[in-house]
Amino acid sequence: MFKKRITIKILLFLVFSDVLETFTQFCFKKSALTASGFEIRNISEVFIFLQGPLSSWFLWVGLLSVLLTFIIWSTILSKIDLSVAVPIASFSYILVPLVSIIFLHEKITITRWVGIFFILIGVIFVSLSSKERELNVR
Secondary structure, rough: OOOOOOOHHHHHHHHHHHHHHHHHHHHHHHHHHHOOOOOOOOOOHHHHHHHHHHHOHHHHHHHHHHHHHHHHHHHHHHHHHHHHHHHHHHHHHHHHHHHHHHHHHHOOHHHEEEEEEEEHHHHHHHHHHHHHHHHHHH
């Protein structure tokens, strides 16, 4: 079994993956906003509702972003453990609210920021446990 170390290259891929995931979510939100205020009361209105998002270039850019994220994520997972990659890739939980505030003018409550802080603490612990494991393997 080979060592699965987090290199600078993998770390950059993880950061890019988080940024791309954030961009994807932003695109999907912008696409969904094309149908805001629309109320679905029966099945035939679903198709009318979908016309807005399906005609939005944000949706198609978002889907392309999903494909690119999949390629990058597959590369990451071929190099490091899933149990290490997922927590480190949780920085999108921080980036999405920031993008939401800046570009979508959403309000983020203090409770949500506290939750985001705990996610950051968890990422730090996971990163430290990964380094600890590397030291034990050597």
